[in-house]
Amino acid sequence: MDGLIASIHSGDPRAVARAITLAAEGGSEGRSILVELGGRRSAHRVGVTGPPGVGKSTLIGALVRALRERDERVAVVACDPASPVTGGAFLGDRMRMGGEAGADPGVFIRSLSARGPGADLPEAALAAAQILEAAGFDRILIETPGAGQNDVRLAKSVDTVVVVLSPEAGDEYQVLKAGLIETADVLVVNRSDRPGAEGLAMLLEEEVRSRSGGRRAAVVCTTATRGEGVPALILAIDQHRSLVRPVAQEDGDGR
Numbered sequence: 001m002d003g004l005i006a007s008i009h010s011g012d013p014r015a016v017a018r019a020i021t022l023a024a025e026g027g028s029e030g031r032s033i034l035v036e037l038g039g040r041r042s043a044h045r046v047g048v049t050g051p052p053g054v055g056k057s058t059l060i061g062a063l064v065r066a067l068r069e070r071d072e073r074v075a076v077v078a079c080d081p082a083s084p085v086t087g088g089a090f091l092g093d094r095m096r097m098g099g100e101a102g103a104d105p106g107v108f109i110r111s112l113s114a115r116g117p118g119a120d121l122p123e124a125a126l127a128a129a130q131i132l133e134a135a136g137f138d139r140i141l142i143e144t145p146g147a148g149q150n151d152v153r154l155a156k157s158v159d160t161v162v163v164v165l166s167p168e169a170g171d172e173y174q175v176l177k178a179g180l181i182e183t184a185d186v187l188v189v190n191r192s193d194r195p196g197a198e199g200l201a202m203l204l205e206e207e208v209r210s211r212s213g214g215r216r217a218a219v220v221c222t223t224a225t226r227g228e229g230v231p232a233l234i235l236a237i238d239q240h241r242s243l244v245r246p247v248a249q250e251d252g253d254g255r
Contacts, residue, residue, distance in 0.1 A: 001029075005036050011073075011135045013108055020110055023127035034127055037134040043075075044241050045129055047154040049144040050164035055190045059164055059224040059233075060141055066230050067139055068106055075108040075132040077125050078143045108132065126157055155183040160240045162233075164188045165204075167196035181207050184217045185240045188233060192221035 007015030022030035048056055060076055067074045112124050129140050144154060155161050163184040168191075181187075187208070189201045204219045211217075218236035222229030 001032065001036065004033065008033075008037065008131060008135050013105070016108060016131060016135045017110070019131045020112075020124070020128045023131065024112060024124035026124075030127070034130055037130060039130065041133065043129075043133045043137050043140050044160070044237075045140045045142065045158040046237060047142045047144070047158035047161045048164060049154060049161065050188075052145065053168070054164050054166040055224050056143055056164050059188065059190055059222060059230075060143055062222075062224045062227050062230045063141065063234065064107055066227070066234055068104060071106075072138040073106045073136060075129075075135075075137040075140045076110070076143065077128045077132070077140065078109065078111045079113075079125050079145055108135075108137065129157075159244050160185045160237055162186045162188060162237065164190050165200060166191040167194050167200045181211070181217070186233070186236045187217050187219045188229075189219070189221045190224055192229065193223045193226075197221060 004015055004019060008019055019030075019033050022033060024030070048060055050056055057078070060078075064074050064076065110128060112128065125142055129142060132140050142154070142158060161183050163181075163186070165188065167189065181204075187204050189197050189204065191197065192201070201219055201221055208217050208219060218239070220229055220233045220236050222233055224230070
């Protein structure tokens with residue numbers, strides 16, 4: 001156990017992967033690892049959520065590449081729908097985030113399955129984030145498989161919540177009905193080169209302005225396949241981080 005813990009702290013990707021597997025299995029060994037590592041919160045945890053099919057994985061891939069250009073060590077925890085056959089992550093694959101990221105030692109990508117209704121954010125994802133922080137990653141991106149009520153839990157488990165939408169029909173109704181506006185710190189209109197993107201961005205701006213309590217979210221337009229808008233998105237994420245970081249250091253819960 002001591003050797004595994006030391007290897008995690010040194011950033012050994014094999015040790016990190018092994019620890020995440022043990023934690024996901026939920027056995028005594030996995031629990032012991034988490035206890036040994038403690039609850040240190042130093043990395044910036046960013047939750048990325050939104051309806052299926054809006055390009056979350058493509059956007060995360062673009063974010064990873066841009067953050068690596070800043071020499072940040074980046075980890076991605078992708079919570080995928082569980083396979084009905086194996087129970088494992090159904091869509092999980094490093095290629096979803098961009099093929100070159102898988103060979104970069106400064107990037108770690110792990111897919112975890114979200115089993116059953118209401119399992120948008122499996123407990124294993126939070127355990128993985130704890131392990132990745134101990135391994136010294138600067139930024140941890142946690143992707144959920146879709147927008148649901150459990151994304152409220154995501155908001156309580158990360159520092160910054162990014163809600164991704166696209167101008168396809170129905171997204172504007174889904175985001176308003178699901179109440180995602182209330183959990184978002186940054187709202188992204190991805191595929192902003194498509195018809196309807198400007199209207200969706202305007203709708204989001206109006207909803208943000210109407211929020212009670214003075215809590216505001218930035219609205220950013222991106223086209224992830226071309227990397228457009230990604231620098232502005234990182235700026236919005238960093239600006240939110242600068243607001244919550246003093247609180248995170250004081251109370252330890254990151255919000």
